[in-house]
Amino acid sequence: MSESIWIHYARPRPQWYRLDAAEKSALDARWAEVEAASVAAGGERVGRYHIRGQHDFQTVDIWRFPSPEAAFDHWARLTAAGYNELFAFSNNVGLPLPEAS
Amino acid sequence: MTLLTGETDVFSSAGTAGRTAVVFLCRRHGDTADIFGEAERRAVDATLRQLGEEGWHLSIRAMIDPGGSAEAEALDAGFAHPYDMAGVFEAPSLSAAIEGTIRLERAGWERLFATEWMIGPREFAAVHGTGGDRPRDWGFLAFWEWNDNWAAATPDERAAYDAECDIAFKGDLALDIDIAGRHRLDWAHGWHHLGAWLAPSPEAIDTAITGHEAVADFVFTTSRHVIGRVRPIRELLAR
Numbered sequence: 318m319s320e321s322i323w324i325h326y327a328r329p330r331p332q333w334y335r336l337d338a339a340e341k342s343a344l345d346a347r348w349a350e351v352e353a354a355s356v357a358a359g360g361e362r363v364g365r366y367h368i369r370g371q372h373d374f375q376t377v378d379i380w381r382f383p384s385p386e387a388a389f390d391h392w393a394r395l396t397a398a399g400y401n402e403l404f405a406f407s408n409n410v411g412l413p414l415p416e417a418s
Numbered sequence: 419m420t421l422l423t424g425e426t427d428v429f430s431s432a433g434t435a436g437r438t439a440v441v442f443l444c445r446r447h448g449d450t451a452d453i454f455g456e457a458e459r460r461a462v463d464a465t466l467r468q469l470g471e472e473g474w475h476l477s478i479r480a481m482i483d484p485g486g487s488a489e490a491e492a493l494d495a496g497f498a499h500p501y502d503m504a505g506v507f508e509a510p511s512l513s514a515a516i517e518g519t520i521r522l523e524r525a526g527w528e529r530l531f532a533t534e535w536m537i538g539p540r541e542f543a544a545v546h547g548t549g550g551d552r553p554r555d556w557g558f559l560a561f562w563e564w565n566d567n568w569a570a571a572t573p574d575e576r577a578a579y580d581a582e583c584d585i586a587f588k589g590d591l592a593l594d595i596d597i598a599g600r601h602r603l604d605w606a607h608g609w610h611h612l613g614a615w616l617a618p619s620p621e622a623i624d625t626a627i628t629g630h631e632a633v634a635d636f637v638f639t640t641s642r643h644v645i646g647r648v649r650p651i652r653e654l655l656a657r
Binding site for chain 1: 422511512513516517520524537539564566569570604605606607608
């Protein structure tokens with residue numbers, strides 16, 4: 318197991334824009350619970366940044382997790398909570414670079 | 419295992435907790451004669467053998483039928499794609515998968531190829547084509563993402579879609595195609611899933627995909643497909 322960085326690009330799918338404010342808030346609260354559980358399990362949210370000006374996606378979220386398995390678990394719980402149905406995405410995972418040989 | 423979408427008649431959840439696909443799409447650098455030689459070839463080969471001893475499957479064949487040849491294999495794909503070599507291994511865990519890509523790159527792989535690696539756990543078990551034990555020397559990789567139409571569909575609409583796609587998958591098996599189950603890539607890539615096949619011929623693959631078009635497989639997905647002749651990696655590295 319190694320510390321891992323996890324990078325999540327996202328933009329709303331069309332049906333996100335069809336929800337009213339209360340529906341969006343309820344979903345955001347649901348996904349915030351998933352994120353809180355990930356933090357409680359040792360994950361750290363580095364931050365969310367706006368990138369729409371120079372990317373296909375709107376935001377990038379950067380997390381540190383104790384292992385790639387923890388990153389997978391975070392994403393599996395988000396998708397189980399329906400997040401991927403409202404947001405298009407692309408993800409990356411990475412391990413710290415070993416010392417150059 | 420967490421499934422992104424549910425089981426079907428053809429595909430059942432795999433009892434292979436943690437087994438993780440390591441996909442590689444490789445573009446050969448230009449002239450590498452002065453940076454990739456016999457020493458690097460031997461180092462990559464030794465790393466592959468070491469990974470095999472650590473429980474990796476080093477070919478689509480081994481992912482479908484473990485216990486056979488340990489020869490590392492890949493698809494010779496340059497005739498149809500910008501990728502010169504493509505393929506899939508299967509590692510014992512997510513962490514082992516990522517670390518293995520770094521070990522291979524460091525052994526010399528990075529000197530020969532610019533590689534897009536994709537990594538993700540097995541969801542569904544392998545399924546055999548109907549033709550029994552016969553040569554299946556052509557490989558096929560399918561990558562797909564569930565599109566906005568799928569995301570907006572109701573559970574009933576998705577279940578009806580899965581049933582229609584199962585008709586096409588049964589057609590694939592009837593064309594003597596072996597399917598290495600399904601793997602989930604979405605946690606670390608833009609593609610959501612991998613399907614890897616071994617087929618008797620390119621014609622079988624083309625007929626199979628025509629069957630998938632007939633059941634409107636692609637109404638809910640955006641896909642990329644890679645086809646290639648299965649060959650030992652040591653031969654592809656020796657070019």
